[in-house]
Amino acid sequence: MKNQEIMQKDLKFNWHPCTQMKDHEFLPIIPIKKGKGVWLEDFEGNRYIDAISSWWVNILGHSNEYINKKIKEQLKTLEHIIFAGFTHEGAIKLSERLCKLTGFDKVFYADNGSSAVEVAIKMAFHYWKNKGEVRELFLSLENSYHGETIGALSVGDVGLYKDTYKEILIKNITIPIPKDKSEEEALKALKEAEKIFEKYHKKVSSLIIEPLVQCAGYMKMHSPSFVKGLRELCDKYNILMIADEIAVGFGRTGTMFACEQAGVKPDFMCLSKGLTGGYLPLSVVLTTDEIYMAFYCDYEELKAFLHSHSYTANPLGIAAANAVLDIFENGKWKMENGKWVLNMDNGQWTMENEGLGILEFNKKTSKYIWDNIQKFKSLPNVKEIRQTGMITAIEMIDYPWQERKGLKVYEYGLKNGVLLRPLGNVIYFMPPYVIQKDEIDKMIDVAYEGIKKVNSEK
Numbered sequence: 502m503k504n505q506e507i508m509q510k511d512l513k514f515n516w517h518p519c520t521q522m523k524d525h526e527f528l529p530i531i532p533i534k535k536g537k538g539v540w541l542e543d544f545e546g547n548r549y550i551d552a553i554s555s556w557w558v559n560i561l562g563h564s565n566e567y568i569n570k571k572i573k574e575q576l577k578t579l580e581h582i583i584f585a586g587f588t589h590e591g592a593i594k595l596s597e598r599l600c601k602l603t604g605f606d607k608v609f610y611a612d613n614g615s616s617a618v619e620v621a622i623k624m625a626f627h628y629w630k631n632k633g634e635v636r637e638l639f640l641s642l643e644n645s646y647h648g649e650t651i652g653a654l655s656v657g658d659v660g661l662y663k664d665t666y667k668e669i670l671i672k673n674i675t676i677p678i679p680k681d682k683s684e685e686e687a688l689k690a691l692k693e694a695e696k697i698f699e700k701y702h703k704k705v706s707s708l709i710i711e712p713l714v715q716c717a718g719y720m721k722m723h724s725p726s727f728v729k730g731l732r733e734l735c736d737k738y739n740i741l742m743i744a745d746e747i748a749v750g751f752g753r754t755g756t757m758f759a760c761e762q763a764g765v766k767p768d769f770m771c772l773s774k775g776l777t778g779g780y781l782p783l784s785v786v787l788t789t790d791e792i793y794m795a796f797y798c799d800y801e802e803l804k805a806f807l808h809s810h811s812y813t814a815n816p817l818g819i820a821a822a823n824a825v826l827d828i829f830e831n832g833k834w835k836m837e838n839g840k841w842v843l844n845m846d847n848g849q850w851t852m853e854n855e856g857l858g859i860l861e862f863n864k865k866t867s868k869y870i871w872d873n874i875q876k877f878k879s880l881p882n883v884k885e886i887r888q889t890g891m892i893t894a895i896e897m898i899d900y901p902w903q904e905r906k907g908l909k910v911y912e913y914g915l916k917n918g919v920l921l922r923p924l925g926n927v928i929y930f931m932p933p934y935v936i937q938k939d940e941i942d943k944m945i946d947v948a949y950e951g952i953k954k955v956n957s958e959k
Contacts, residue, residue: 504545507532528908531915536563539936541920549920552932552944556922557716557748559779561828562935567845568778568824575820584610584813591819596785598826603758604766605787609806610814614747614773615648617784618709620808621743621769622652622671624786625707628741631795631804638701640708640740643675646717647709647745656709659718674701676708678715679723682887687727695734702738707768709743712759713889716748719927720894722887728763735768741792742767747784751775751825752860752934755867755890768792778825783818834862840937863934866941867891870930873945880949882906882956891934897926897952906955913951919944921951928952 508530516522517530534544539562541549554560561568575591582589596608609624611617622639629636641647641656648654654663655670663670676694679686698705712728715721735742744767749759753775756762760770769792773784798804812818832843833856843859850856854865870893877883877895885896900906907923914921921928928948936944 504532504543507544528912538562539933539940549915549918550940550944551920552930553920553922554931554933555779557931558774559933560751560775561778561825562933565778567828568780568821571820571824572780572817575816579816581812581815585809589816591816591823592814595819595823599785599787603770603787605770606790607788607793609786611784611786612782612810612812613784614771615650615653616810617747617771617773617786618647618653618745619650620786621771622656622707622709623808624769624788624792624806625741625743627806628792628795629706636704636706637672638704638706639671639673640697640705641673641675642710642715643678644715644718644721645711646715678721679727682722682724684724684726687724687730690727691730694731698734698738698740702740705740707741707743708735709745711745712749712763713754714749714892717924719924720892720929722889725763728760729765732765741769743769743771745771747771747773752863753891755864757860776825777818777821780821781815781818783815783822829859832859833857843935859934863891866936869938870941877949880952880956883952892929892931894927894929895948895952900926909955910948910951913954914947917947919947921948
């Protein structure tokens with residue numbers, strides 16, 4: 502089939518997410534035939550660098566041979582089993598590994614990031630209720646985003662997504678965020694936050710945050726000290742803390758998990774996206790024995806957490822997640838045929854950078870990206886560039902949203918072989934960690950020319 506034929510059939514039947522479908526009267530929908538590494542290819546052989554990891558999920562590249570192998574192995578024995586009253590080896594293995602990685606004690610499985618947030622906020626509310634308190638309020642950060650289910654949407658603060666549904670949302674109060682990553686701004690925001698903590702703490706179940714980077718919130722970034730200060734406020738006012746690491750976990754911010762940079766442990770941690778390398782829907786909520794024991798009682802007390810998903814702890818998703826952790830634990834970079842590849846054989850390393858693990862190599866990659874985006878500062882329509890780990894953002898000036906300048910950069914990118922999906926006036930890079938220097942160069946150059954082009958348009 503040709504691209505055009507597939508596009509027509511798609512638009513006849515499919516309603517796509519986060520999309521005004523009428524846009525596709527002028528904006529072609531791209532049918533993808535296959536992916537390998539950072540590249541996506543359509544049915545006519547056009548190729549695109551996946552500069553956003555297909556909505557931030559594909560951290561180790563498309564069609565990763567090791568993950569493919571492990572899913573195929575799992576498929577031979579068990580595709581799914583109810584996770585109430587039953588279990589399976591993969592889930593036990595993954596839960597143990599995640600607890601060792603994070604210092605938590607218990608793992609609750611769900612299907613996706615929004616569902617994980619839903620679990621965490623319900624669990625936080627239910628925890629207090631089991632202890633004899635009704636705490637109906639939640640705290641979150643200004644400009645935050647935590648997903649699209651009603652509970653997750655309620656604790657977000659991006660009006661574009663939630664304003665339509667305001668009449669049916671749960672009660673949430675937002676607290677100020679720092680204007681930038683400076684310590685001074687962190688202190689100012691924490692002072693304002695404490696006023697809210699002091700006023701409402703007896704009614705608040707939990708505070709939910711995206712540590713270090715508010716991804717869907719236009720890639721706004723804050724310092725580790727801000728996260729640490731929020732943990733201290735939660736401790737002082739006896740409020741549970743939820744870390745939404747769905748987008749920032751698994752190496753995106755420079756450490757395995759963003760909370761590590763602040764030296765804090767929340768009461769709940771939500772993980773998804775990179776958990777399975779972008780292969781299959783899976784999410785987890787990690788928590789402590791203290792939280793768990795508030796639900797542990799005789800059945801007649803009716804304190805159990807009766808939340809469920811049909812595909813909880815799906816063995817295929819679990820197999821992908823265990824494969825991802827295998828690569829993080831054992832994968833070492835090696836130069837093969839002129840390209841850097843993640844090698845799993847623990848061989849001999851002969852070149853500079855050979856033998857580095859993912860996180861160490863990511864530091865070099867992010868520095869290379871940062872050094873090469875300095876040229877964006879010379880563009881008159883660029884307001885700021887910023888970076889945290891493998892997340893890089895170029896914010897254009899405050900064009901009126903109706904002009905859709907970001908969409909124009911997106912169109913330019915597709916025409917020139919790069920998938921960029923801007924957030925308003927913010928162009929960002931969140932590529933798979935397997936991206937090569939020449940691919941980084943192309944990604945940056947196309948974004949640069951796209952931003953330059955929209956500045957010249959009237």
